Amino acid sequence: MAVNNKSYNNVIDTLARLGEYHFQISTVSVGDIYDIDLEKDTKFPLLHINPTSVIAGDGQSNMNFQIFVMDMVSEKSDWQTEQHAALTKLVDTKSNEQEVFNQTLSICTDIIGMLRHSVRQSLEGVNDIDKPLYFSEGQVTIEPFQERFDNLCCGWVFQIAITTMNDFQTCNIPVNERGAGY
Numbered sequence: 429m430a431v432n433n434k435s436y437n438n439v440i441d442t443l444a445r446l447g448e449y450h451f452q453i454s455t456v457s458v459g460d461i462y463d464i465d466l467e468k469d470t471k472f473p474l475l476h477i478n479p480t481s482v483i484a485g486d487g488q489s490n491m492n493f494q495i496f497v498m499d500m501v502s503e504k505s506d507w508q509t510e511q512h513a514a515l516t517k518l519v520d521t522k523s524n525e526q527e528v529f530n531q532t533l534s535i536c537t538d539i540i541g542m543l544r545h546s547v548r549q550s551l552e553g554v555n556d557i558d559k560p561l562y563f564s565e566g567q568v569t570i571e572p573f574q575e576r577f578d579n580l581c582c583g584w585v586f587q588i589a590i591t592t593m594n595d596f597q598t599c600n601i602p603v604n605e606r607g608a609g610y
């Protein structure tokens with residue numbers, strides 16, 4: 429029985445669904461970092477999936493992505509509650525930037541956790557390589573960023589490799605036998 433290879437589309441769809449079903453994410457986008465739509469009508473927080481490379485190894489493929497999680501920063505002077513203001517007297521409180529960093533970092537760790545420790549994947553078991561399972565392992569560095577476009581947004585970005593099983597079947601490649609060097 430051949431491995432039912434997981435495609436690039438399957439991995440993108442899975443990453444997008446993680447963002448779509450997360451209660452704190454309002455918009456999910458995919459593509460180059462310059463494709464992120466930061467117009468004022470975009471709903472935030474935004475999760476953006478930027479494909480970077482694929483490593484085809486023995487029996488598996490590692491699809492590498494940059495994942496951006498960002499939100500708008502409010503520069504209103506009245507965004508804080510009295511309780512929050514009392515706790516942050518030594519911090520510049522002209523914006524809610526620290527709160528945005530806190531929220532978006534939490535979302536990043538949620539996404540990483542779902543890929544590492546998904547209950548659904550655990551229930552499926554890993555003995556059947558035909559199951560649509562995706563894995564991520566190792567340490568992930570999450571880096572902060574701030575951008576001033578037409579508006580101010582900030583958040584976090586991390587690189588993640590999604591591992592899928594791949595048996596590299598050569599029996600069903602759509603190529604003329606003479607042209608394939610056989």
